[in-house]
Amino acid sequence: MPQVHDRGGWPTEEPIDREEHILADWERRVDAMHNVLSEKGLRRTDEMRRAIESLPPEQYETMSYYERWTAALEILLLEKGVLTAGEIDARFAELERPE
Amino acid sequence: MTNPSNHAENHQDDGHGHDHPGMLADAELSYYARRARAMESLLVEKEICTPGEIQAMVERIDARSPADGARVVARAWADPQYQARLLSTPEAALAELGYTLPETTPKLAVVENTAEVHHLVVCTLCSCYPRNLLGRPPDWYKSLAYRSRAVVDPRGVLREFGLDLPDSVAVRVLDSTADLRYLVLPRRPAGTEGLTEAELAELVTRDSMIGVTEARTPERAGV
Numbered sequence: 001m002p003q004v005h006d007r008g009g010w011p012t013e014e015p016i017d018r019e020e021h022i023l024a025d026w027e028r029r030v031d032a033m034h035n036v037l038s039e040k041g042l043r044r045t046d047e048m049r050r051a052i053e054s055l056p057p058e059q060y061e062t063m064s065y066y067e068r069w070t071a072a073l074e075i076l077l078l079e080k081g082v083l084t085a086g087e088i089d090a091r092f093a094e095l096e097r098p099e
Numbered sequence: 100m101t102n103p104s105n106h107a108e109n110h111q112d113d114g115h116g117h118d119h120p121g122m123l124a125d126a127e128l129s130y131y132a133r134r135a136r137a138m139e140s141l142l143v144e145k146e147i148c149t150p151g152e153i154q155a156m157v158e159r160i161d162a163r164s165p166a167d168g169a170r171v172v173a174r175a176w177a178d179p180q181y182q183a184r185l186l187s188t189p190e191a192a193l194a195e196l197g198y199t200l201p202e203t204t205p206k207l208a209v210v211e212n213t214a215e216v217h218h219l220v221v222c223t224l225c226s227c228y229p230r231n232l233l234g235r236p237p238d239w240y241k242s243l244a245y246r247s248r249a250v251v252d253p254r255g256v257l258r259e260f261g262l263d264l265p266d267s268v269a270v271r272v273l274d275s276t277a278d279l280r281y282l283v284l285p286r287r288p289a290g291t292e293g294l295t296e297a298e299l300a301e302l303v304t305r306d307s308m309i310g311v312t313e314a315r316t317p318e319r320a321g322v
Contacts, residue, residue: 007246008223008274014244016259020237026132031235032156033139036148045205045277049225065226065241067131073138083141092137 004057005049027066034069043076051075160235165305168232168282171196172308173300176287185209185284198231204278207232211284212310216269219257219310220281221249227275229282233305240309250274260311283310291317298322 002010023031037043051072052060060068077083128136142148174196175182185192189209190200200207207229210218222228223246228236239245249256253270257263264270273281285307291299294317301320306312 005224007243008221008250010243010247012244012247014247016239016242016244016248016256018237018239018260020239023235024132026128026135028157028161029139029153030135031160032153033135033142033148035160036152036156040148042147045227049277052225061243063131065238067129070131070135070138074134077138077142082145082147083138087141088134088137091141092134095133095137095140 003053004055004060005053023066030066030069030073033073037073042080042082043073047076048072051079160230163231164234165232165303165308166300167198167234168229168305168308169300169303171198171232171282172284172303172314173296175284176291176299177296182211182284186211189282193232200231205276205280206278207280207282208273209282209284210271210273212286212313214268214286216271217257217264217310218271218273218281218283219249219253220273220275220283221246222275223247223250224274224276227277227280228309229280232282233308237305257311260306262312283308285310285314288314288316294322 034043034048038045048069049072052068054075055063055068055071059071063071074088077088078085139150139153143150171185171193175185181192181195184195186209189207193200193207205227212218220228222240226236226241228240230236245256250272253272254264257270275281285303287299288302291302294302298317301322302314302317304312304315307314
């Protein structure tokens, strides 16, 4: 059985949903963050794909495209020691709090 | 006020940080959107990048569109010598029109659709795609269904997109990688001899440069 990302020939009769969604601001910023970090030498396409491919299959199947990109960004930033999980968790919680 | 990534001017409703009155906007953002916001805030605080750099990149990416690829295709249709250069040395040919590709990877290959061979591009692993010429890939290009089916039933996929090719036309499916991406040079529609290059570009759709459709006829494009 191929891994979850390796979709070529994966058995499915599902029609191709050709509807396109307008990207949300956060999706455009995640896209841009990946590209800015690439230009700074902090992220490469291959390692980003490898990070996406390391997501648990059940998550991979249900996440949207830029959700996968966000998860991959976090994986890479932690691996490279740019950010720590504790820092991200703390800032995440801090930004959740009302004024 | 410690929130360093204050770029609320770009976000009317993202509940960004401490400038907003409450949780309402936050609740509208998905978990991953909020996770991304936390990372962005930290990247800015640590001076790894600035909000301006991120915003400038958003605008750079937004500015790319299939009109870029269409301009290249129209030039190739109008100038057989340019077409030959585009097919043999795409980097140099694109540079002639002001499009620069990365010096390393991904490389770009341009493949020509003819009366005998039709090319269809997919990225079965993810979403590799010539974004600098076509803009961001459409949702369906990244979808699990397209990635699964394009390689085993390309003619069925093409029919779903409205293109029913006779058996006499060979279909070649090209699977992109992070190192090599493809641009399809669609067939020039008949009856377009008198059109200008700008009019020709109007016939070239994004989907025709992926190979799921053909270029539009002048009648369809209203040229």
